[in-house]
Amino acid sequence: MSADPIYLLQLTLNGVTLGLLYALIAVGLALIFGVLEIINFAHGELLMVGAYAMAFALPAFGLLYWPALVVAVLASAIAGWVLYELFLSKLKLGELERSILITLALSIIILHVVQLLFTASPRIVDTQFGFEGVEIGAIRITWTRVIGAGSAAVAFALLFLVLKFTQFGRAMRAIAQNREAALMVGIRPKTVARNAVVLATALCGLAGAALAPVHLVQPGMGQFLIFKAFALVIIGGLGNIPGAIAAAILLGLVESWVGGFFQIVWQEAAVFVLMMGVLFLRPDGLFKRGAMRVG
Amino acid sequence: MDARAEADADAGGTAVSAVLEVRDLHKAYAGVRAVDGVSFDVQAGSITGLIGPNGSGKSTTIDGISGFQPLDSGTVRLGGADITGMASHRIARAGLMRTFQTVRVYERLSLRENLMIAAQQFDAAGWIDELLRTKRYRGAIAAGEARARELTRMIGLMKYWEAPTGILSYGQKKLVALAAALMPKPRIVVLDEPVAGVNPTRIREVEEVLQTLNAAGETFLIVEHNVEFITTLCHHVIVLDQGRKLSEGSAEAIHADARVLEAYLGVAPELEEAEA
Structure with missing residues (x-):
């Protein structure tokens, strides 16, 4: 165990970048929960779709990062749109159990289809940046992490602007805050639900694309991340979007510090220990609950 | 249609x-x-x-x-x-618009936003107009704001125009719900x-x-x-x-x-x- 400040700072930066990517997944889950009042268990597989799209698009674009990222985000958003039109739009309000079974089944089906098509072998994804990175003194962080974290931060800023200042976003917040009042003023529930799913899955695709060059790409990667994302949504205060982002960054930091200072096996357990601790001390999460609270 | x-x-x-x-x-x-x-x-x-x-x-x-x-x-x-x-x-x-016995307003949104949500569901401007801030969108927003101000004056709550409706009394919230219902004429x-x-x-x-x-x-x-x-x-x-x-x-x-x-x-x- 080392208390070297450079090492601590390095771990902290790694933690924040990882946390921002976790936040993309958690925010997508919170958006879908807020508008459709369902838990999307297939969310992790949409992330995996984004990661695979990135893995295949990169060689097609001569390893150029940005065009491949756009393709991956679009692939996940389209997958989300299909998921909504074929399955989620058929659910009635309050059918939580049915939604769990349907999204869980879809999650398993997508996972195994991808495994059948591309095998379960993990893939290393290379980009134009390779393992190059930015160095500040003795601290080094790879460009793929910096760009991934930066893209997540930009995505959150855009999401905030959309939710706060556009009709598209206000309708989503209105349905999440008070469904009957929203229906009363003529807000179209299915249009808003479809928009929420597409937006959430686009964010999820961005997370998958950004994680692809940082982690190994494999069919099970989404399932591994989705349970962490559930924990984050709960720790952040169900429905509280800034809360989920803050909880995700906190988790990224905890994971990074635990991995750096303790035996690596504790890294994965840390998030769930943290979740249980938070739920015992503050049953509603660290931040105030709220139907799509954006500030 | x-x-x-x-x-x-x-x-x-x-x-x-x-x-x-x-x-x-x-x-x-x-x-x-x-x-x-x-x-x-x-x-x-x-x-x-x-x-x-x-x-x-x-x-x-x-x-x-x-x-x-x-x-x-x-x-x-x-x-x-x-x-x-x-x-x-x-x-x-x-x-046909309605209000509810138990008041339903968006408590974290301002009075203006509560009314604009109601107005904007009915204007002809779509999201592309909104994104590009077209003349049609700006016209719809201006008309909505004018209607919202007129109704807010009628219900006597103009001083709360930018305040979150959560701070209003129960009776005032009922008036906000009434104004929201009237927004699309x-x-x-x-x-x-x-x-x-x-x-x-x-x-x-x-x-x-x-x-x-x-x-x-x-x-x-x-x-x-x-x-x-x-x-x-x-x-x-x-x-x-x-x-x-x-x-x-x-x-x-x-x-x-x-x-x-x-x-x-x-x-x-x-x-x-x-x-x-």
Whole structure:
């Protein structure tokens, strides 16, 4: 165990970048929960779709990062749109159990289809940046992490602007805050639900694309991340979007510090220990609950 | 074609003085007939009251009319067009707006935002207009803001224009819900117990607001327990009892109707005093 400040700072930066990517997944889950009042268990597989799209698009674009990222985000958003039109739009309000079974089944089906098509072998994804990175003194962080974290931060800023200042976003917040009042003023529930799913899955695709060059790409990667994302949504205060982002960054930091200072096996357990601790001390999460609270 | 245009086309341009026509509504819950053959009209430009003791079927009737509860049978026509069984948001778009007994406003949004959400669901500008800030979008926003300001002035809450509605009193929130319902210039607004839970000193203010709005041409159907409020305000009153229409007529006629007094268990005057 080392208390070297450079090492601590390095771990902290790694933690924040990882946390921002976790936040993309958690925010997508919170958006879908807020508008459709369902838990999307297939969310992790949409992330995996984004990661695979990135893995295949990169060689097609001569390893150029940005065009491949756009393709991956679009692939996940389209997958989300299909998921909504074929399955989620058929659910009635309050059918939580049915939604769990349907999204869980879809999650398993997508996972195994991808495994059948591309095998379960993990893939290393290379980009134009390779393992190059930015160095500040003795601290080094790879460009793929910096760009991934930066893209997540930009995505959150855009999401905030959309939710706060556009009709598209206000309708989503209105349905999440008070469904009957929203229906009363003529807000179209299915249009808003479809928009929420597409937006959430686009964010999820961005997370998958950004994680692809940082982690190994494999069919099970989404399932591994989705349970962490559930924990984050709960720790952040169900429905509280800034809360989920803050909880995700906190988790990224905890994971990074635990991995750096303790035996690596504790890294994965840390998030769930943290979740249980938070739920015992503050049953509603660290931040105030709220139907799509954006500030 | 939007729901209102559809309703207009369906009406075939016929002149109808009854903006809302309700015919033979039926709704039962587990064998209990909550609404049993209720029919009535609401004339354009009127304030019509719908009263009755607890369990008389008032709430079920308006939930059925506004699409928040499926009906077993019966028809509802708005401006001559059949809106029976339509989803609640489509009924709103066709021109029937409503408020709820327990106030429903977006507490974390400002008064202005609460009203603009209502306005923007009806303007023609789409998300591409919004993204590009086209002339059409800017025009729709300007018109919505002007309407929102006009209504906020009418309900006397202009000083709370940018304040989150969560800080307002219960009665003030009810006025915000009323203004939100009026934003798209609906054909009729159905008010579910607009003064229930409102401080008695504020009830007079609500009356004045509704009278001002009615003088400006708005049509209201009001469900209310407060008999004095209804008889002061309404041109026409419909009385329900045990899911059936018991009586209807002018406020004076209803006040003098022995069947109505009996429906209120013979304690109507006391009830009025207690609720006023």
